[in-house]
Amino acid sequence: MDAFSEELMRSVEEDDQEKASVGCGPEIHLPWLSQHIQNTVSHGHKGINFAQTTSICLNFIQEALLKHQWQQASEFLQCYFQALEDFNSQKRQVALQNIWKLGSAILYHHPKSSVETFSAFADRMKNIGVQNYLKISLQHALYLLHKGMVEEAYRNLNQAESWRYGEMSASQEKLIKLIQAYRGLLDYYTWSKKRTELSKFDMDGFATSAATQDMHSYFRQASVNLHEIIKIPGVWDPFVKSYVEMLEFYGDQDGARQVLTDYAYDNNFPSNPNAHVYLYKFLKKEKAPEDKLISVLKILHQIVPSHKIMLEFHMLLRKSKKEEHHKLGLEVLFAVLDFSGCIENITAWRYFAKYLKQIMMEKHLDWVQEGWSSRKDWWPTFHFSYYLAKKNWKENKILALEKAFTSGILLGKGCKYFMYVSKQGHKVQEKSIKTMKKFVMKHNILDSKEL
Amino acid sequence: MRRVAICIGEKVKLRSRVSVLIKREKGWEWYVCEGFQYVLYQQAEALLSLGVCPKLKDEVLHNFWKRYLQKSKQAYCRKPVYSNDNKSAASDSCLSLSGLDSEPELLSIRSCPSSEGEAGSQSDVSSGLILPNIKTIQCETTSVCSGSVDGVEYSRQREKGILKMTLPMTLAFCYMSLLWQRETITLSDLLRFVEDGHIPYINTYQNFPEEMKLYGQDIKFFSIESWPVYEDIYEKMIELGKFLDLPRFPDITENCFLHPDMLCMKYLMEANLPDEMHSLTCQVTRITGMGEVDFLTFDPITQKTKTVKYDVQAVATIVVVLKLLFLLNDNVEWSLSSLAQENNENNHEGKPCFDFRKWYQIMKKIIDEKQQKQEEFRAKYLWKSKKPLYYSSVDRSVVYKRRRMVANLQKQFSILVDSAPNPEKKKPSSFQLNWAEDQNTTCFHGHSLQKILQKKGKSLTTLNSQYWLSTQKFCKSYCKHVTTYEESNFSVSYQFVLNFFSFLLRIKTSLLHEEVSLIEKRLFYKKYENKSKASKSKKARRS
Numbered sequence: 001m002d003a004f005s006e007e008l009m010r011s012v013e014e015d016d017q018e019k020a021s022v023g024c025g026p027e028i029h030l031p032w033l034s035q036h037i038q039n040t041v042s043h044g045h046k047g048i049n050f051a052q053t054t055s056i057c058l059n060f061i062q063e064a065l066l067k068h069q070w071q072q073a074s075e076f077l078q079c080y081f082q083a084l085e086d087f088n089s090q091k092r093q094v095a096l097q098n099i100w101k102l103g104s105a106i107l108y109h110h111p112k113s114s115v116e117t118f119s120a121f122a123d124r125m126k127n128i129g130v131q132n133y134l135k136i137s138l139q140h141a142l143y144l145l146h147k148g149m150v151e152e153a154y155r156n157l158n159q160a161e162s163w164r165y166g167e168m169s170a171s172q173e174k175l176i177k178l179i180q181a182y183r184g185l186l187d188y189y190t191w192s193k194k195r196t197e198l199s200k201f202d203m204d205g206f207a208t209s210a211a212t213q214d215m216h217s218y219f220r221q222a223s224v225n226l227h228e229i230i231k232i233p234g235v236w237d238p239f240v241k242s243y244v245e246m247l248e249f250y251g252d253q254d255g256a257r258q259v260l261t262d263y264a265y266d267n268n269f270p271s272n273p274n275a276h277v278y279l280y281k282f283l284k285k286e287k288a289p290e291d292k293l294i295s296v297l298k299i300l301h302q303i304v305p306s307h308k309i310m311l312e313f314h315m316l317l318r319k320s321k322k323e324e325h326h327k328l329g330l331e332v333l334f335a336v337l338d339f340s341g342c343i344e345n346i347t348a349w350r351y352f353a354k355y356l357k358q359i360m361m362e363k364h365l366d367w368v369q370e371g372w373s374s375r376k377d378w379w380p381t382f383h384f385s386y387y388l389a390k391k392n393w394k395e396n397k398i399l400a401l402e403k404a405f406t407s408g409i410l411l412g413k414g415c416k417y418f419m420y421v422s423k424q425g426h427k428v429q430e431k432s433i434k435t436m437k438k439f440v441m442k443h444n445i446l447d448s449k450e451l
Numbered sequence: 452m453r454r455v456a457i458c459i460g461e462k463v464k465l466r467s468r469v470s471v472l473i474k475r476e477k478g479w480e481w482y483v484c485e486g487f488q489y490v491l492y493q494q495a496e497a498l499l500s501l502g503v504c505p506k507l508k509d510e511v512l513h514n515f516w517k518r519y520l521q522k523s524k525q526a527y528c529r530k531p532v533y534s535n536d537n538k539s540a541a542s543d544s545c546l547s548l549s550g551l552d553s554e555p556e557l558l559s560i561r562s563c564p565s566s567e568g569e570a571g572s573q574s575d576v577s578s579g580l581i582l583p584n585i586k587t588i589q590c591e592t593t594s595v596c597s598g599s600v601d602g603v604e605y606s607r608q609r610e611k612g613i614l615k616m617t618l619p620m621t622l623a624f625c626y627m628s629l630l631w632q633r634e635t636i637t638l639s640d641l642l643r644f645v646e647d648g649h650i651p652y653i654n655t656y657q658n659f660p661e662e663m664k665l666y667g668q669d670i671k672f673f674s675i676e677s678w679p680v681y682e683d684i685y686e687k688m689i690e691l692g693k694f695l696d697l698p699r700f701p702d703i704t705e706n707c708f709l710h711p712d713m714l715c716m717k718y719l720m721e722a723n724l725p726d727e728m729h730s731l732t733c734q735v736t737r738i739t740g741m742g743e744v745d746f747l748t749f750d751p752i753t754q755k756t757k758t759v760k761y762d763v764q765a766v767a768t769i770v771v772v773l774k775l776l777f778l779l780n781d782n783v784e785w786s787l788s789s790l791a792q793e794n795n796e797n798n799h800e801g802k803p804c805f806d807f808r809k810w811y812q813i814m815k816k817i818i819d820e821k822q823q824k825q826e827e828f829r830a831k832y833l834w835k836s837k838k839p840l841y842y843s844s845v846d847r848s849v850v851y852k853r854r855r856m857v858a859n860l861q862k863q864f865s866i867l868v869d870s871a872p873n874p875e876k877k878k879p880s881s882f883q884l885n886w887a888e889d890q891n892t893t894c895f896h897g898h899s900l901q902k903i904l905q906k907k908g909k910s911l912t913t914l915n916s917q918y919w920l921s922t923q924k925f926c927k928s929y930c931k932h933v934t935t936y937e938e939s940n941f942s943v944s945y946q947f948v949l950n951f952f953s954f955l956l957r958i959k960t961s962l963l964h965e966e967v968s969l970i971e972k973r974l975f976y977k978k979y980e981n982k983s984k985a986s987k988s989k990k991a992r993r994s
Contacts, residue, residue, distance in 0.1 A: 049677030057830040
């Protein structure tokens, strides 16, 4: 066989082919791993070394965790531990943090692990180097809480709080404060348990007084810590709630109000809708004047227009005497219905329909038009499509009627929704449909525009 | 039979009569080259257990090592590096240790001024290494930073022309001895055995005797945290051959394993390709002159800067033949496969035709699995040994504590891991893939190439009459590479073929691509000549 000669080389072409997709079965490639597979084969003159294999190992652990393969993850983690022996101290620190995060995740989920293994692991990790003691203690305590071991957690927090290591503890002040705050929270928990116990007791003089004393001491402990943490800007909902509850129990209404107001209005704190909700509920309980309530809820309206309290807000505004509040009431309803979470909220639609009727009769059409102008492009498909008409009528006739009414007002009687529902409704409830139709004929913004 | 050996504490005691050495309670005094000697010893033993001829250890490697020590003036010479010229008193004492030869694993150290070690094999059994004379106290204080006596010195030495010893160099020594013996282990095989742990390389110091303490500067020499790279060891071997002034190596003829014909056959079998391709590879070898004895044999004196990468070249030849047969442009190979498939469906007798598509599908699956396993193996590799290394005695306790902690953590997590018995360490073998015995997958060895060859007069030629060169232009600057490999410029089949073979050899794809280009350069030199002529004339016209 004479294989070849010059004749073979007729064309020498530079190859610039596009990738042909050759048929191999569908494969899911996790991008980071396949990148590594390419990279580790083709490297510079330096061979594949310790740093590279540990990072590949880390990737394998993360992948296994994603896929919930606890077994595999722990196998790879076993081999990752050697990263703690790296000559470079920075890398050691990084390795330590990785090991804690991954190890705790695995131990949390692995079927064979238990609270003891987790605790042993946490204890060991705490004592490697000093930087991580507080953080790991705190997370350990949270884990124990999760498993329902309140006393263990309490003990842990106590131990962590009393840890001192020269400069290190000074720089980790925030962590210490957090630890103290959680301890305060656990104190509150004990306090509230004792309170419920007490309330069940008969008025047995001696026992109650001892128990009450006990309860009071927990209150004192808790309030100190909670008070401290609330001063730091942050989101402290459970802490605030517990603190306020305790203050209310002891009759300190002013203190409670102060705390809530600070929490809601302090500009250093991140914007937190819950803060306003708490304040509002407190004031409502206190029977504060309506103006105050309205001002609180105004802010909430700006932050979370779709909050379920907004309907209450609307009622408040409606009842008020001021005209600007009435206008705001309409805006509030418009805003609520902008959100897809509320599109099937019957109360909201009912309020809306009723209010629109009231407003049209009061001749405040400009308000309606103002609210409608920014929405007329998308509300028709969002709320009043033909498909929705059929769906709503099938599932919830009341909702459909309310919606139809509003659609009639806003879009005129030619609106698909209105027409469908009135046709369907005609067969069932002739009378109410007739009134609806009449009203819509008379009052709708389309016609008034033409005027 | 002579054996490579290590030093013993008693000999040091004898020496201390001569000099003012304070014997440290920390074990023996040992020199860096002794450490390397021990490493080489372990490696040679491992090679022997792989089936290499014992001559390699006792004669070839030993002599290379002796020659190295002589050339680098660490021993076997009149004035060893560390000798203090003033201390002539040391040279007077002569400690003969002839009685030691019967005891295994003993190194005879003596300071004997008379013998100047010859490079050739010595029949005089009693002459051992001449180690340098004892240093003064001044030198001693500096060596506190290393377990070995001359660790600090060794790292500082910058004498021109002296090749320093490193762990990769030990592999260069091994490979050189294998080459001298023309053994059936190629460089890629050797490096693969290293990675699989059959040849000690990482953490060899663990096997040093207890009394040889290792710390401080020694870490630089004896601990390494990366695997060897093919090109690195290859170049080191050439440097070493040059440094040692070695004569021409034994000829590599057609009967040798390292001859392209043999190696091509081996790789064809391993890659599950038809045997009929072998004649084509032989043709290529013949035409390009790569089968010539002079081309193949390593001759450090005349051809100082090169030898042949036998395995890479053989594999590159196979790639060239695949290109000749199938063009590998994401088009022709598939149409040829369809032809073959048609033929196989219609005729069921005789040898089936080789179907590239089928081959591709089978091989891709296998190679993906193997690559995945390789990744996992690498990810799980434990670099840190049970004997931790420390820089100074201050470090020591910290380092040991860390090791204990890591061991503890590992134990803790082993509860979670199903204690599946560790899979048996693979027995080392030349072949990574075996096809003839496997009944589940197709073995393509016996398939024929008839459909892709056509008759042309009296001979057969390939159906495909086109070819494309892997590199149009070679790099002429002073950098190390000859051409670069940019994956996106090439067809998927070519990339696959390169990936496949470079995985088998554990080398970079760019290295294989380079070798393919070089073969093509030889094969199609006329084409290159024409091109350069054309460009020259163009230049002339312009100017």
